[in-house]
Amino acid sequence: MTMSKRDTYTPDSLLAVAVEVFNERGYDGTSMEHLSRAAGISKSSIYHHVRGKEELLNRAVGRALDGLFGILEQPEALSGRAVQRLEYVTRRTAVVLMEELPYVTLLLRVRGNTTTERWAMERRREFDQRVSELVKAAAAEGDLRSDVEARLATRLLFGMINSVVEWYRPDAKGGSEREQVADAVVRLAFDGLRA
């Protein structure tokens, strides 16, 4: 029996607690008991909200994926030269990653064998694939260097963007700090370190 507080959770606030535990212990290493302890409510109270931990994972990575795929539907990602669309997608991906930090962190760490984990990995690959097509289109329009293969360039680009989850922690500056980091990502990715 765990110490229980009154269950005042909303779907979002319970999800926030669960994602924190998943990121801390790994999804596989997290039991309903761990979730119950972290939330301070009983397991049966959690089952009142969700069918189980896989539903929580589904909602958490779904939130990250909605943020990322949403970028590709915005007008700036849909028309104009490919290099400009790619710049827009790069900047916005970095911003979404910082805005939805714990959810994207979880998405990037998911590896595994449940249906939800496989689905998340599949959707993530699909997003990478969409960006890789933009890289190819921009190279075909002559705006990107042609001496680095598009797939490799996309991997390194995501490597740089995604690494932000390793060290970014929101501070009081909030939005302006995120824009600053996203600016740096775009500058380095497109024009490099060299003066």
Place this chain on the structure above:
Amino acid sequence: MTMSKRDTYTPDSLLAVAVEVFNERGYDGTSMEHLSRAAGISKSSIYHHVRGKEELLNRAVGRALDGLFGILEQPEALSGRAVQRLEYVTRRTAVVLMEELPYVTLLLRVRGNTTTERWAMERRREFDQRVSELVKAAAAEGDLRSDVEARLATRLLFGMINSVVEWYRPDAKGGSEREQVADAVVRLAFDGLRA
């Protein structure tokens, strides 16, 4: 009692098995029992080689760190313009990462509370710090852009380099393939994607 084969392990071959298990299960999640099963020899045979799993971790991350710090001692890293030294260090870091893939992967994933884990994290920060100083020196010499702060630039640079562990798997091409990836890292990091 596990099924045991004759113990023909050398320190290096036992280390290779252990690192694979650490990378698969996480260091914390690995017991001597897991190591014994993966190696196919008894726990007491393993204790004949090492005092315990922390010694294996120490040797594994030590190998990665020796490779990385070795770069900083090479002549090309010690003299010349800072931007050229930084380019050299970037290229060699990418190559060492691919040559010592499982060991560097383990080093990058270490987070924890044992003395060895803390030591590894400390040494890794020290390496980053040394590279960050090169970035600052190159900016001071006017060779790097000044509109991205050195510490942020270093983080994004390592983000790109280190992401190679996520997808790189050695193939038959070996050295030439590694040089190709390292070339791409240097091109994108210094000159960016843009044509």
